[in-house]
Amino acid sequence: MIETGSPPRDLWLEAGRRGLLGLAVPLVYGGSEAEDWRFSAVLMEELAAVSAAIPSFLSIHFDVVAPYLIELTTDEQRERWLPRFCTGDLVTAIAMTESSGGSDLARIRTSAVRDGTDWILNGSKTFITNGGSADLVVVAARTNRTSGSKGITLFGVEAGMPGFSRGRNLDKVGQREADTAEIFFDDVRVPELNVIGQVDRGFQHMMRMLPQERLGAAVTSLAHARPILDLTLAYAKERRAFGTPIGAMQYNKFQLAELATMLDVSQSFVDACIDVHCAGVLSPADAAKAKWWCADVQNRVIDRCVQLHGGYGYMNEYRVARAWTDARVSKIWAGSNEIMKEIIGRDLGL
Ligand SMILES: Cc1cc2nc3c(=O)[nH]c(=O)nc-3n(C[C@H](O)[C@H](O)[C@H](O)COP(=O)(O)OP(=O)(O)OC[C@H]3O[C@@H](n4cnc5c(N)ncnc54)[C@H](O)[C@@H]3O)c2cc1C
Structure with missing residues (x-):
């Protein structure tokens, strides 16, 4: 993995087979519906004891993205995404940071403009863990130019959507096993069905x-x-x-x-x-x-x-x-x- 700078899909599928990816996901969608967050904490501890990079790229999926897909999604989105999320067939990432700055999230520039029932996404994100391999990226984009932190919306951008592309795998000083990439949106047409949570409430x-x-x-x-x-x-x-x-x-x-x-x-x-x-x-x-x-x-x-x-x-x-x-x-x-x-x-x- 260090040589390729990216975990192989087999690793994700094996993690899925072992029930590691859907700890917090309800049983009905193929997860374990763990009693509480301690199960995730124990998993992160065990993984971190072996390597720092492995919990980083796995936990972005099973612990960071999971609550967005469980708590903010519609029934249709849960049915569409969560079963494959648990098996490792759908690897996820979350994209907040932009090259102009990651600390001040309220100032993100990636924009989404309504077009009929779709949204047209333009901009880019950087330092995205799993960015080079993710099948679904939760992307924070500005949907209201005048409202600062109140004008950001989250979108589920899927691999293969025209205009969605990835840059090179970034050359990190450590955690070289993890895939960390830039991603780009060039007039990506995202259907309303892929809005995650409430419009303008992403922040x-x-x-x-x-x-x-x-x-x-x-x-x-x-x-x-x-x-x-x-x-x-x-x-x-x-x-x-x-x-x-x-x-x-x-x-x-x-x-x-x-x-x-x-x-x-x-x-x-x-x-x-x-x-x-x-x-x-x-x-x-x-x-x-x-x-x-x-x-x-x-x-x-x-x-x-x-x-x-x-x-x-x-x-x-x-x-x-x-x-x-x-x-x-x-x-x-x-x-x-x-x-x-x-x-x-x-x-x-x-
Ligand atoms: C390996 C790696 C993986 C990552 N994975 C992801 C990911 O999956 N998704 C994602 O969205 N992002 C990811 N990030 C981005 C990460 O969250 C940002 O790098 C981080 O938030 C800092 O943003 P920045 O790099 O733009 O630094 P800047 O915001 O430009 O900050 C530069 C420096 O200024 C300091 N600074 C900024 N504001 C203040 C202030 N008000 N007071 C004092 N000091 C301040 C910062 O602390 C920092 O030291 C990843 C980054 C790395 C390196």
Whole structure:
């Protein structure tokens, strides 16, 4: 996958066969109708313990896009999309970010103009996970030029619609297994049947869904860092310098103690957020706290693990090196750390 920069369709189909893709989807559409979000959280943890990229591209589908297709769609859309969503025959993506800026979602420029019962979509999106391979992309487009955040609508753009095209697979420094692409809309005719949620309410729909995406990012950040700390502990017990294991040197012992503390203390907050989310009352500010903090902890832990590996920590054949490049994006995507602090600041009345 690293060489091709894109997960093969067989992987999606196998994930579908194993019931991983439709956890939140109602049974009637082929999903598992899981009792609550903890099932998704456990799946993300297990995947992140193996690799950072795999939960990224899978969870965009089963955890990020899923609520849009379950909660905002019509019966006809659910019947059309969800069964294949669960089997992996319909891979999905969500496209908010544009080249002119991703943080300020209210200013997106991709436009959709009504034409009879259809909408004509023009514009482009960038950095879209699964963008090169998705069969269905949830696209945020401006439908009302004068209404700012109140003039955005979500559309289901399907592969094969004339005028919908994809750019190259973007050359990332980490998570090279994931397909991240630009996508383009050139007079794409989207039928009214593919409007997702309410016209002009797309921004509000996204704001409602983003806390779950951010909590998922926090879960993944910690689950990705923990095995890297574990393997670094093993390394520090074996690797010797000056006739003694490096982990026995007080400086390194204290470093490792700090990393273990950071992960455990952060996990408590994330677990509390998961309970609150399952009760349906996770606030945007708490999701933002979990997301930026855990992204920071993940990067601090893994960076120090690289250091403890010495020169080997800089070699791609060592898992810790790959983890280091894979982790960096956590502080940028799904709302950067700075944007998370903006949200928290506003919640503090600032
Ligand atoms: C690998 C990868 C996968 C991604 N997948 C997706 C996807 O599937 N779908 C999707 O829609 N997007 C996706 N993104 C895009 C991602 O969400 C954006 O990159 C992110 O929101 C930041 O937007 P930007 O890159 O345009 O940076 P900008 O918005 O241009 O920000 C640049 C810098 O300015 C800072 N900044 C901006 N505003 C403020 C402020 N008010 N105060 C302080 N600092 C500020 C930012 O924090 C950042 O450091 C992905 C990105 C990457 C790298």
